[in-house]
Amino acid sequence: MSTVASDTSPSLPVDSGPITAADGTPLHVALQRATRKARIRAFLLVAPLLAFVILTFVAPIGQMLWRSVENDSFSANMPALTAWFKANEAVQPGAGLDSDGLPGEDAFAALAADLAGARENRTAGVVGTRVNYDLSGSRSLFTKSARRANRLEAPYKAALLDVDEDWGNPELWGVMRRSSSTYSAGFYLAALDMQYDAQGNVESVPDNRRIYVPLFVRTLWLSALISVLCLVLAYPIAHLLARLPLRYSNILMIFVLLPFWTSLLVRTTSWMVLMQSQGVVNDLLVAMGIVSDDGRIQMMYNQIGTLIAMTHILLPFMVLPLYSVMKTIPHDYVRAARSLGATPSTAFWKVYFPQTVPGIGAGVLLVFILAVGYYITPALVGGSSGQLISNLIAFHMQKSLNWSLAAALASLLLFGVILLYWLYDRLIGIDNMKFG
Amino acid sequence: MKTHLLVVSAISVALAGGAQAATEITVMSWGGAYAKSQVEAYHKPWMAATGNTVNSVDADNPATPIKAQVEAGNVSIDVADVEYSDAIRLCDEGLLEEIDTSALPAAPDGTPAADDFIEGALTDCAVANIVWSTVYAYDTTKFEGNAPSTIADFFDLEGFPGKRGLRKSAKANLEMALMADGVSPDEVYDMLESDEGVERALAKLDTIKDEVVWWEAGAQPPQLLADGEVAMSTAYNGRIFNAAIGEGQPFEIVWDGQILDFDLFVVPKGAPNVEAAMDFISFATGTEPLAAQASWISYGPARKSSADLVGLFNDGKTEMAPHMPTAPENMQVALVNNFEFWADRDTEISERFNAWLNN
């Protein structure tokens, strides 16, 4: 590191004015000219990788962030009503509404026109799904009303209320107004267990619907616990690996890396075979008389299952950075400390341990970030108490198809990880990290 | 009028058979034993009757290519076999041809198609061919002498101790919980419309929550039962049939409180041979082809009139009728999955269910 720095920043005498090359051009210009070709070549070499990274990493993440605030299902398919909402910003609860708390005939006329359009284009389901995110039960309202849209006649307010009295729900109109804006923070609110009340104020959802915040907390807590468990288990192994003669450490390393070479599902499944209540571990415990046949320990389908399986799966990610750091710490340091009068534990904590901190930092960060994003393992062995936030992201990606909410949850997770990374940088320093 | 048109077109196709090149239609289904059952029961007889040919192709989910093909204006599929939720969604988004269900043939005894099909089997754009169901099954070795027989027994930990397997989703669980709590099937969805109904279902689920092992993939329940991880579990009936009859596992299905679902035929908008496709659907969902399919797989015909014609399983000795979700004795306490309800309420109820699950 320091040699690179000294190569690229030669200490020039500052008091002798600008230095020029032999032909009189300023030296830094001449230098730049001389190295331009090399720099272009270097850039061309990394260009494929750059393109690959942008295409497969930056773009999808950008798209995810975009999707978490952008949803045009309503505005694109309900143009007239969207325009009406824009033109009548002031019409809010308490101002400009009819005595029944609803907007006037012009709004309903716009709605009727849009419903007719939606019928034509068969987009009522799309709009209904969007409104339904915020107001349950609205999807069928849209599909049903669109089906009858061509039979609607003025006055539209009465006609629509006749089709379904739900059109007279002031909350629905509040939801439609919010859905009509293409960009909204609504999905982030939902991802934080919050919602708009009838007046449009932000409020917490009722306790029995709070799900994402507790899950975020659980995810962070379990990931932290897994990181600590991995650290506690990996530290001695990595130390042993770093100390053993190469011939033995290679064999041991194969055992450490073995999980890498097995598919995630196979590993998870083998944990299931081992840990389920009729599994190998419980059978052994029963056979040895440690637990009774009725008292088999539940190690699967709960938090313990998630903890054990994920600790196992992520262990190599802790061992490798630790090993690579420990490998570079000569045995002489501990010996020196001992010869200077330090007890084995003082020598460890004051001399050896501080030097492994870069490896610990890298390992913990790596394991933590991976753990935060895992979902196959908790889905298979976590039962209900071992679920992580990723399982709900997957749920919204694959089952409920509410991609905007999934994106908001994933973005929150991303921000959380970036925040932790920043904290880590402030506390320990990213330069101090060594991945291997 | 439409019937007339169809008949005319059928006749004209039949007449033209000799002179004109026969039509080839493409039918996309799910592959495996299920597609085979369709080839045997629908495709071959239809080809024999009309002289047309059927090109059978498989997909992981036949609904997936439809949206892409229709939007690209390059549709190659004439008929697709899709799930209920996809049928409704694709229809709502204008990606399917509407099907005139009044043109479907009546039952042999003259019952009109609209009455012959099980309720919910006919929609604007889709005609159901089979019925599968979510049931619960138990390991007979665990309950010798005193076997569970009702949906209430599934929730009775004292009478029938042991772990329970449940799918990790609100769907089916809430309905079963209410039925077990004494709600009659036709009131289940009305009750779930209200928060009180949802809470009542969750309260019922609370009574077994500590003993539940949650599953997600259809292959898991038979495995959990075989491993002894659970004493009983909800499952898809076909999976249990395969394990019990096909592999000889000691599993028994309890049909009480089953929840029925459909697979349906749809025609993508702009399909190359819409008329032949309609004719194929009309033929395939007739009483006899539906009954014939049941001898190849334990999914029930969507027509009531087919039930009496269901014969033996292709092992030649297993009577299929009692294994059908649609068998009258299995239908005593049964519920048809209400897709409209779930389309409306899924977000809200899933959130509530997930919150309940994680607390």
Add this chain to the structure above:
Amino acid sequence: MTGHAAPDAAPHAAPEPMVRFKNVQKSYDGETLVVKDLNVDIASGEFLTMLGPSGSGKTTSLMMLAGFEPATHGEIILNGQSINDVPPHKRGIGMVFQNYALFPHMTVSENLAFPLQVRKMSKADTEAKVKRALEMVELPEFGSRRPAQLSGGQQQRVAVARALVFEPELVLMDEPLGALDKQLREQMQYEIKHIHESLGVTVVYVTHDQSEALTMSDRIAVFNDGVIQQLSSPDTLYEKPDNSFVAQFIGENNRLNGTITESRGQTCSVKLDNGEQVVADHVVAGGEGTRTTLSIRPERIELDPPAGSQVVTIDGKIEELIYLGDHIRVRMSVAGTDEFVVKVRNHTGRKSLEAGQQATVGWDPADCRALDALAD
């Protein structure tokens, strides 16, 4: 376990040695002995160097003394107490490592304070001692630097200061200058020697560099093959090597193989393999008929000695001349070997020499030692 009489019981007039290795053996694999039978007494205040090629057992012996390796057999005694079961941190022995082993995450001052802090010394005392130690090694301004910011020589000084700062009576140094360039190494040799003399500590020093050993030591123990070949002062070691290994390992050495024809106590007659008869100091055990290798230092040989002087002379031929400034290195073929080297002092009026020239070599019989035979 040892079966020997307790060393304390022996009534000696001589002062108690500070360190005593008593029949110490060491094996790592249970099959071969790395240290075969070590018996050394090290006096208080002495500078003793363990010298030998790599794998000779010198570092292992040092590690056993430091406590990092247990002795397989035998006893190590420090100040009259067996320390076999004393862990390293209770031995109170300072140590300087080959790569200094300065703790990279601590500043120089923190490194120096470390041994004082683990001894629970008060903060004021610690600071004073660290300051004094830095002054001793002439680095008073460097306390707040990290080891990585120091040059190799500076790191070396800090390492020495750290090993001394807690005032141990005994300091071990394991090839401490190995990583330095030649010039710095020589300078550090004098500095370490100087510190040793001014503080009066006992130093056990391990090196494979014979000139370093000769420069610094009071006594040198030459190790080979797990055995001390000779333990004596530098001049004795150079001038009176006990065996061919020592003669060969220390300084430059001419070897002539022959057979003892007659032993006369201190001296003997040797018949060289080419038939010449010479007289030499009789060092090797064994009388008439014993094979021997004669050892003669190049600078003790005279070219064309004046006739009649009391020297042994043999005829030879100059093969090669190398001009080295203060002297000229002359390679000759003598008595069947063409690796016979003579150093001719470059003084005014020396005879002119040329390759191919015939010349007589001559030496004082006292400078020629008949040692154990070496195979060619």
